[in-house]
Amino acid sequence: MRYFDVLILGGGPAGLTAGLYAGRALLKTAVIERGVWGGQMATTEDIENYPGFPNGGVTGPGLSELMRQQTAEFGTELIIDEIEEVKAVDEGFAAKGYDDTYVGRALIIATGASPRQLGAKGEDDFRGRGVSYCATCDGPFYKDKEIVIVGGGDSAVDEALYMTRFAKAITIIHRRDELRAEKIMQERAFKEPKIKFLWSHVVEEIKGNGEVRAVQVRNLKTGQASDFPTQGVFVYVGMNPNTGLVQELVKLNAGGYVCTERDGSTSRAGVFAAGDVDNVRLRQVTNSVGMGAVAATSAIRYLEELDFARAEAVQRSK
Structure with a gap:
């Protein structure tokens, strides 16, 4: 003692x-x-x-x-x-x-x-095999891959910008129709050609066979569900x-x-x-x-x- x-x-x-x-x-x-x-x-x-x-x-x-x-x-x-x-x-x-x-x-x-975990089906199954909570830690594993980042705050946008050095394409999926991140971060993200946005959507399920292949998303305005192809999911929801x-x-x-x-x-x-x-x-x-x-x-x-x-x-x- x-x-x-x-x-x-x-x-x-x-x-x-x-x-x-x-x-x-x-x-x-x-x-x-x-x-x-x-x-x-x-x-x-x-x-x-x-x-x-x-x-x-x-x-x-x-x-x-x-x-x-x-x-x-x-x-x-x-x-x-x-x-x-x-x-x-x-x-x-x-x-x-x-x-x-x-x-x-x-x-x-x-x-x-x-x-905080996303709470989506399959999230725990693919943790470390396509689901990450730290782009700085895992970013190099996604070189030339297409990924999604879930969230719209400072962390989500900051990590999306960081991932541009590795990923081929990045889609930010956000439940709202606008970001909550600092304005200067938003401006950088909007100007970055590798970053796209999927507004007013939530991720309900992470799918794959050994590795992540897609996320099932739901449009909060229409209620319609669909699969969005991806090779990696980075979660920043608080x-x-x-x-x-x-x-x-x-x-x-x-x-x-x-x-x-x-x-x-x-x-x-x-x-x-x-x-x-x-x-x-x-x-x-x-x-x-x-x-x-x-x-x-x-x-x-x-x-x-x-x-x-x-x-x-x-x-x-x-």
């Missing part, structure tokens, strides 16, 4: 920033990540809207590594482990992992969110918060996101949250970084007040 002042779950931009701030405050701090440092940021090819990187921005993996290095420079311990249980204990909060159990006097939840570990620890909203105050505090004293695990409208790296800084600052203040109260109690007992 290992003990820390601040225990941070999640190594995305929110978690790494929180770790940087807590470590810089000379608190014994650990950030625990189960997968890749940077989280969703690490799977983003290009980030153009993060301040300080003009002339084309910075790659997601590149920014992730810079954040990881800077957090480590302040003495924060970066741990790869899969956490399977989180609970309140006398010393604070314990996170039981496969390799060890970690206890923090304060806890910051920065576990982020995961891509995110689900990774809050299963803390659902008994803090209050969640109807969508499963952690309920927080403006300072990142939750319904339980000593527990804070930051990043995409919080119910925020703007799910961007810049926002997650700010939320991580706020949550860490609040955790630092919480521990200071806790130590002061304990010191006063000791003085009164003498």
Whole structure:
């Protein structure tokens, strides 16, 4: 069992920033990540809207590594482990992992969110064999192929533009008759000859024989169903918060996101949250970084007040 002042779950931009701030405050701090440092940021090819990187921005993996290095420079311990249980204990909060159990006097939840499944028939059957949720991860496998991208937000359009370097043809299938992505992203997509659009349609089934061959789509205006030939399906229809570990620890909203105050505090004293695990409208790296800084600052203040109260109690007992 290992003990820390601040225990941070999640190594995305929110978690790494929180770790940087807590470590810089000379608190014994650990950030625990189960997968890749940077989280969703690490799977983003290009980030153009993060301040300080003009002339084309910075790659997601590149920014992730810079954040990881800077957090480590302040003495924060970066741990790869899969956490399977989180609970309140006398010393604070314990996170039981496969390799060890970690206890923090304060806890910051920065576990982020995961891509939401489409819910179409055949989706699970073809996962990894034609169905993907990460163009940056799987894009090279679709060189010179015809693919569809399901969704109409920033992620869908951004990944469609990224896939133009590999795929022969790309069709964005969207349930609405207009995109929700940023205007600058829309303009780029509309100008790209490889990208076409199928408006007001939903994907009901993914079909194939060993590999994806088509998607069954339904026109939401006419109700008519038809098969649309494709060799790959990339799904970008939103995110689900990774809050299963803390659902008994803090209050969640109807969508499963952690309920927080403006300072990142939750319904339980000593527990804070930051990043995409919080119910925020703007799910961007810049926002997650700010939320991580706020949550860490609040955790630092919480521990200071806790130590002061304990010191006063000791003085009164003498």
